[in-house]
Structures are given as C-alpha cells and as structure tokens.
Amino acid sequence: MEFAKQYEAYLKDINEELDRISAVPELLQKSVFSAMQYGLHGGGKRIRPVLTVAVCDLLGGNHQDAVKVACAIECIHNYSLIHDDLPCMDDDDLRRGRPTCHKVFPENIALLAGDGLLNLAFELLSDTTRYETLSDSALVRLIGAVSRASGAYGMIGGQVIDLESEGLADMTLERLLELHRGKTGELIRVAAECGCICAGLEKNDEKYQKIMEFSAKLGLAFQVKDDILDVIGQEELVGKPIGSDAESQKNTFVTFMGLEGAEMELSKLTEEAKNALSGFWQAEFLLQLADYLLTRKY
C-alpha cells in the first residue's frame, strides 16, 4: 500500500480508538472528561501512535492490541501539551490553530484534565480485558517502558531542562541534546519500543536495538524540524504564532547552529534513522515516515 494511504488507515484505527476511550460519561465530574476529550481531539499527526502500530505491524504482532497501546501513549502526549500550555508554563493561547484547553475550560479543570490523561494511560495499559494477545508480563513491560520515558528521567525531565534553559547565556549542544532527548525524544522512542513489546520482541534482540536507534534519531530529527518550522513555517499551517521560541528566549537548534546548520542536522539525523533499519526488513513505511517528517510543513 502506498505511504499516504497506509498512514490514513493507521489514523482511522487510532482515531476510532481515541473516540472510544474519550467518550464522556454522565457523571458529576463530566467537565473533566470533556476537557480530556478536547485535549485528545486537537488533531495533530499522531506520529507516536502511528509509530507504535507501524513497528508492531512490521514485526508481525497483533494490530488491534498495538492500536490500543498506542492510544495510551497518545494520552500521555496530550496531557503534556495541556500542562505545557498552562499559564505557569508556556502560557499559550493557541495549539494547532485551536484555543488551548485552559482557554476553553477553567484553568483548574484543564490542570486536572492533564492529570486525568496521564492517569488514563496507565488505566488503559493495565486493563487486561482490552487486549487479545498481550500477557501480564508484556503489560508490565509496557507500563515500565512508558512510565520511565514519560517521567522525571524522561519527558518531564526534558520539560524542566527546557524551562530552565530559557534565556540561558551559556547553552551547550550537550544540554540542548539532553533537553530534547527528554522533552520530545523519549516518548517517540518509547512509542516504537511499545511496538516491539506488543510484537513480543525481546530486549536483547538485535532488531530491538535497531528500532530503538531508528526511533531515537527520528525523535531528535522531529524536534530539529519543529525548531526550523518555528522560524520559517507558515503560521496557518503550523497553527500557532511563528517566532514564539525566539520571543520566549528559547534555545533551539536554530539559535544554536543557525538555520542552515539545523537543516543539515535534520538531513543527517533522518539519514541515520533510515540507515538503522537497512538490511533488516522491508520497512518501507517507516523509511517513508522518516522522509515525511523531514519534509512536513507543520
């Protein structure tokens, strides 16, 4: 199947599952479920869940189980966006062209909706009745991998380094890399790792390591592209004001190595990601995914 059609097919499965898990029940606290649903349905490329499902498919695992696991990761991604946008964080009014969660709901409900989505990820991953093929052992591995990637050693750690790097005069490349390994990279990497676990691949398998290398490079490339788009993207496509990084004195790959340097870094990372897969599979979809992320407009 050609890339765009395959991507659409993945998106359809993922969005249907996201609809199911974000249905709003008729409870006294329904506002928080609505805010969680709002957060989950802001569109976006769904790159993390697509990666989980595509890796699992490549390795011959159960597709539907991978879709369900993938949506738990998407919950974590969207919780992080809600919290990132809050007034005490980046204080953003727009995200993907829509008002941010705390602009539509009261700020305290948005905060709790973020908490709710983080929590929901683990409710979903521990609900044994959802899965056809995943053993308790696989579920514990998934929960372990996801929670470490999203926690203070992973994504939360990256967010902290990001906050504490604003306006920093003596930024280093090492610090910038560690920032993005955590903030963006770890969740993208673990999305691929979850695909491996869904398919029953063991950690010491060489293929496992190759997919980890692919997804770690891909995650970094993704962030470099984000930094580039914040400078030369089209506002109506990106869905938020261009130049917001510069305004908040963020250190980015562009401020650090210039636009041309960042473009070169992006190409290099994308090539390295693709090379990690060579010789192992007919991984056509993943290779094209890397190129798609390289050339994306938003």
Added chain:
Amino acid sequence: MEFAKQYEAYLKDINEELDRISAVPELLQKSVFSAMQYGLHGGGKRIRPVLTVAVCDLLGGNHQDAVKVACAIECIHNYSLIHDDLPCMDDDDLRRGRPTCHKVFPENIALLAGDGLLNLAFELLSDTTRYETLSDSALVRLIGAVSRASGAYGMIGGQVIDLESEGLADMTLERLLELHRGKTGELIRVAAECGCICAGLEKNDEKYQKIMEFSAKLGLAFQVKDDILDVIGQEELVGKPIGSDAESQKNTFVTFMGLEGAEMELSKLTEEAKNALSGFWQAEFLLQLADYLLTRKY
C-alpha cells in the same frame, strides 16, 4: 505489640523507603527531583501506606513488598496535594505547617513535580526488580486498581466535584458523599485493596469484600473528621488556617449536617468500619487505627 509502637515501626519502614525513592540524582533536571522530594517529605500521618502494609501483614503477605507498593500510593497522594495547593486550585500557602511546594519552588517546577510523582508511582509499581514475591499478574492488578482509584472516575473526579461545588446553593448529601468517595475515599480504599493484592487475596474472597467495606467507611470517616477539624481544630496542630473551608465557601459535612451531626456521622462510620472486620481476624491494629483516626487532633 501495642498500637503506637506498631504504627511507629510501620512509619519507619515507610519513611526509609520514601527516602530511597526520592533521592535526588545529579542531573540537569535535579530541581524537579528536589521538588518531588520536598512534596513527599511533608510529614503527615502516612495513613494510606500504613493501611497497605497493615492489611498485607494481617493477611500474611510479604511485608517488604507491601512497603514498596505502599510508597507508590503515597507518591500519588502527595502529587494530589501539590496540585491541589496550586494557585489555580486552592491557592494554599501552607500545608502541614510548611510552605507549599509552589512557594518553595517556581510554580512550573511544582506543577511538574506533581506530574513526576504521579508518574513515579507507576514507574515503581511496574519495576519488577523491586519485588520479591509479586508476580507480573499481581503487579498488573495493583496498577489497575491504583490507576482507576486515582483517575477521573476516582480521586480526580472527586477533586472536580469539589471545585464545582464551591458556593453551590443546592448541595445534596448524595453529591457530598460522591465528592468525598472520590476525593479522599478512593485512595484510602485502594490502599487497603493493595494490601489484599500483595497478600494474594482474590477479589471474590469474602475477606476481600470485608476489607473493602472497612476501608471505604474509614475513608469517609477520615474526611468527616477533616471537615470537623477545619472548624474546631487547633491551628498549630492542623498546620493550616482554621476555617479555610468556610472562607472558600466549601460545602462540608459540617456545613451540611452541623457540627453535632458530623460528629455523630463520624462515630457511626467508625463503628461500621470496625464491624466490617468483626469475626474474621484478630485485626487489633486496624480496629485501633479506626479509633485513632476518630480521635486525632490533626
């Protein structure tokens, strides 16, 4: 062993484990680990982890494993306190006589420390290397029970009902009970449930049901007592301003049924909790725990 000594012994084990899990690593993001540690070390009665360990001990499960599971629950409790105290929530400056987390750390670090503690609970519960006796199946059960209790159907739901009940003119007893079942009750109940799971008790076992009944009543009694202490407690013992509920127009058991009515409700719930255990065990510690919570000054 007499009650006070047993409680001290439990506290010692729990606090030692909390020290271990909150050690601050030398990483770029160390500020968030410090804020997490600060949040975890505010003292308090540690009622939830004590309950987990005491129930597991009563049922003959592995004590050290229960201590480790118990500390994950304490992480969730303290994350909820950090977020509850934030300016967009209750905006509290003091908690147990200490400045709240966002008064000591920047507000965004406090927010992320809360996220970090919630996340840490699942990192701890899914780390199979920590436990001597717990199977993957037991860990998945624990994660499922804890995540449902702390999520939008449980504690987060209760927090939302609480926020949306401030100043509500037509508060009902039904709503007040649902509020507190979620906000306080569920995490106390699940703490006891985790003790059952650590000890390998199956859900359809009559003893399981009895312990659930005990802990659900205990959790509600705990909240009624909190509401009473907010009216007649001693500020230096309670560790925060007396009358803060009234000031923020909270509906409490005292505003709803008067001080005398609340005292009667508290006694009734405590008796019911204790009765749930009668005839099953020599559950001396849990019975005295119920009495201790009934008569506590803070």
